Amino acid sequence: MEQVKIKAADGSGEFSAFVYKPAQKAAGGAVVVIQEIFGVNDALRATCLEMANMGFTAIAPDLFWRQEPGVDLTDKSEAEWKKAFDLFNGFDQDKGIEDLKATVAYARKLAGGNGKVATIGFCLGGRLAVMMATRSDADANISYYGVGLDGLVPEFGNVTAPLLVHIAEKDEFSKPEIVAAVEAGAKGNRHIETHVYPDVMHAFARVNGVHYDARAATIANGRSAALLAQVLG
Numbered sequence: 001m002e003q004v005k006i007k008a009a010d011g012s013g014e015f016s017a018f019v020y021k022p023a024q025k026a027a028g029g030a031v032v033v034i035q036e037i038f039g040v041n042d043a044l045r046a047t048c049l050e051m052a053n054m055g056f057t058a059i060a061p062d063l064f065w066r067q068e069p070g071v072d073l074t075d076k077s078e079a080e081w082k083k084a085f086d087l088f089n090g091f092d093q094d095k096g097i098e099d100l101k102a103t104v105a106y107a108r109k110l111a112g113g114n115g116k117v118a119t120i121g122f123c124l125g126g127r128l129a130v131m132m133a134t135r136s137d138a139d140a141n142i143s144y145y146g147v148g149l150d151g152l153v154p155e156f157g158n159v160t161a162p163l164l165v166h167i168a169e170k171d172e173f174s175k176p177e178i179v180a181a182v183e184a185g186a187k188g189n190r191h192i193e194t195h196v197y198p199d200v201m202h203a204f205a206r207v208n209g210v211h212y213d214a215r216a217a218t219i220a221n222g223r224s225a226a227l228l229a230q231v232l233g
Helices: 042-053 078-089 093-108 124-135 149-158 176-186 214-232
Strands: 002-007 014-020 030-034 057-061 117-122 140-144 163-168 192-197
Touching (some): 002 093, 030 093, 042 057, 057 093, 124 140, 124 149, 124 163, 140 214
Parallel strands (some): 117 140, 140 163
16 A cells, blocks of 8 residues: 555645555556545555455545545444544535546656546545535446435436445445435436445445455445446556
């Protein structure tokens, strides 16, 4: 793993990003791995390693840097949940998108790659991945149990690259009507693919998370891997 610095587009400074390169040289693209509300933690690093093991370069930016650099929390304690939600509530999503765009631009130029870049995000990152699909030039975007996606449905017409949306049927942060609105909005765009996983809760694919579901995670991760292989080479 290598820690790099990326300049913020608004000139306010620079933020850290963590780069994981494939063990074997590959000419594949890069994957920007977008954090949950817990920051760049063990679960996110495990996802980066998984991307690298598949032959892609993974890069995870520290999106909470304007509030507190280096946030690294788990979902195992009430105190960590409280801090995570405080950070989420104070997070400027529009500035986060600009940081992600800067990360995508940086990733396109990484040595050994082919210039193609996808994003993959979870929870807050799942929402940001959808926003990247509507507002950026990323070559593909993958969202796991993104929050508040119904509010982004009006932007779905802007999606022109593959967008894969993984939804938990019993997500405690997404009511059934939210899921229905997302599915309905996606039907009019051939670039958007949605999948609802039955009987699982939010964060069913979080590595070592309290709601991890091996079957649903394996199916979802397989679909994600297939899309990444197709788009990134």
